[in-house]
Amino acid sequence: ALQEAASASAPVLAISSQIPTAGLGGGRHGYLHELPDQAASFRGVVKSVHTVRTQSQIPSAIAAAWKSALTVPHGPVWVEIPQDVLLAQTSLPVVTAVDATPDELVPRPELTALAAELLSNAARPAIIAGGGVVRADASGKLLRLAEKLNAPVVTTFGGKGAFPWEHPLSLQSWLEDRHTTNFLEDADVLLVVGSGLGELSSNYHTFKPRGRVIQIEADLGKVEANHPALGIHADARPALQALLETVSERPDETAPQRVRALLARVADRIASQELTLEQDVLASVRRALPAGSPSCWDMTILAYWAWSAFDPRGANTMHSAQGAGGLGYGFPAALGAAAADPSRPVLAVSGDGGALYSIAELATARQYGLNVTWLIVDDGGYGILREYMTDA
Structure with missing residues (x-):
């Protein structure tokens, strides 16, 4: 479950028990379920690990864990509380509120300015919208940007619903279809928002863009991980807002026609294969x-x-x-x-x-x-x- 949450960038707070505090630190005390380092079993699949040693540490540990989980890139976090800490009586008052306000990840203005210039002057722009758009609640901004640029939009499997399915600019989600891959490769400027262009989003790494790629991604490790790009390390919502404020209106009456033609080719391929x-x-x-x-x-x-x-x-x-x-x-x-x-x-x-x-x-x-x-x-x-x- 935690690995899936990590892969899907889903904020999850996992709380577990731990052996008594006397056994922490890699000793061999013979406690039931004792491990030399339980937290090490989870570090590879969570954003952060928080080990509590006293009752007074619990509220701050939970707040820090929640903030970590909710700060982009979202992900699971692990809090472990030793058995004796859980069982001991306490005089601490009941916690009534916890501040776990996440940090905001905004784009660098010089990067969004360059991206806006590239998109405004593009002849055949296109957009790949990933799960980062959904997680950032930025679907409305994506729609306005696509309409302003007249740029066709395909959603990744994690980004489904980020763009209206029946919109004249919607390429839907046919990312495993070679016709769609060809369409995206032909874009002279390709905006990738909230996607690392991994295996499923790149038609199993057969996608080879020929134009300029702009990648907006909250996970720094995924920026330019699969394709050279103008990498913008930012959450999708503020980045799309910055582009909306700086791109120029781009008329293009052919864009909906090209979208319809692409979807027709996909439908013909499916029908021919029964x-x-x-x-x-x-x-x-x-x-x-x-x-x-x-x-x-x-x-x-x-x-x-x-x-x-x-x-x-x-x-x-x-x-x-x-x-x-x-x-x-x-x-x-x-x-x-x-x-x-x-x-x-x-x-x-x-x-x-x-x-x-x-x-x-x-x-x-x-x-x-x-x-x-x-x-x-x-x-x-x-x-x-x-x-x-x-x-x-």
Whole structure:
């Protein structure tokens, strides 16, 4: 779970117990579950580790951990509290408030000024919108910038919902289609917002841009990690606002026509391969799911189709395990979404193999009356493994 949160840049606060304080420091006291360094087991998958040694340290440790998790790039954090600290009586008053205001990551103005100049003078600009746009709640700013530049927009699988699916400038999410890859490679200026252009966002690293790339990314380690670019280390929201204030209006009546032509080529490719059944299933799911309702997708073939073909109808409504890729994600994630907002129905989608990982959570759903519908796609076998072996 923490690895998935790290891969998806999701802020998660994990609190665990620890052996008594006398055993900390790598000694061998023989406590149950004793490890020489428990925190070391988590450092590779969390932003920060916080070890509490006294009760008075707990509020500050929790506040520091939350601030770390919520400061971009978002991610999971780990707090461990020794057993004797948890069990001891305390005279400390109840904590009524914790200040965990995250630090803001704003762009350097000279970089956004250069980016605005490049975009304003581009002949064929295009935009790749990643999960960073969704996490920054910057979909509105992205829409206004795309319309001001008349720039077609494709959303990554983590950025689904960042741009309206049926908008005349929407390339939707067909990132695994070579026609889309060709379209993006042909852009003379490509703006990448909130994406590191990893494996899934680059058509398995076959994407080779020929024009100038501008990359806005909150995770410094991902800036220019896969392609040379004008790298702007910033959160998507203030960076898009800075561009909105500095780019020039760019008329281009051909942009919607080029988008329609690209989507038509994608549709023709799918029809020629007799793959319309998967799209029909997703269309049925879309009709049944109310707009604005969350959907949580396990690692299953229908979910892989949904990454490209499903219209989420809003940002932050479609969730899937794209980072760690762990089976069993869908149903527990849906339960969490339903608990957070009981007013909306939630859909979970799993395969017949992945569903068994979390089948026991049906009891949790029943116990708390959570409004979750679970769609289990039964193809009579472990379909993706069967496909791999058939193609081997």
